Amino acid sequence: MPVTCKCGGVCCFKCGAQWHEPVACDMLKKWVQKCHDDSETAHWINANTKVGEECPKCQVTIEKNGGCNHMVCKSAVCKHEFCWVCMGDWLPHGSAWYNCARFDEKDTKDVRENAN
Structure with a gap:
C-alpha cells in the first residue's frame, strides 16, 4: 500500500x-x-583490469586475470613479454614477478584509485 x-x-x-x-x-x-x-x-x-589496454608491441587487446605482473601477449605472432604495471619490456624486471622494477606498486595503486 x-x-x-x-x-x-x-x-x-x-x-x-x-x-x-x-x-x-x-x-x-x-x-x-x-x-x-x-x-x-x-x-x-x-x-584490477585496464579496460581497453593493448599489448605495447602489437596493440592486441589484453586483460589481466590474476597472478603476477609478468604478461605474455597471446597473439600467435607477437608473444611479447612485458610488465602489467609499467607496460615496459619484461627483461629489465628480472625475477620481480609481483613488483615492477620501474614503479613502486603502492604508488601505482594509489594513482589508479585516485583516477576512478
Whole structure:
C-alpha cells in the first residue's frame, strides 16, 4: 500500500522503500542486493583490469586475470613479454614477478584509485 508524504514522495507502507508497484517487497529486496553485488564486482574489475589496454608491441587487446605482473601477449605472432604495471619490456624486471622494477606498486595503486 502506497503512502504519500507531505513533500510529495511516495513510499511503501510495508517495507518503507520508495513505492515499487507492481514488484513485491521481497523481490525488491533481492533486486537491491543483486545490484549491490554487481556494483562490488564492477569495482573489483575496475581496480584490477585496464579496460581497453593493448599489448605495447602489437596493440592486441589484453586483460589481466590474476597472478603476477609478468604478461605474455597471446597473439600467435607477437608473444611479447612485458610488465602489467609499467607496460615496459619484461627483461629489465628480472625475477620481480609481483613488483615492477620501474614503479613502486603502492604508488601505482594509489594513482589508479585516485583516477576512478
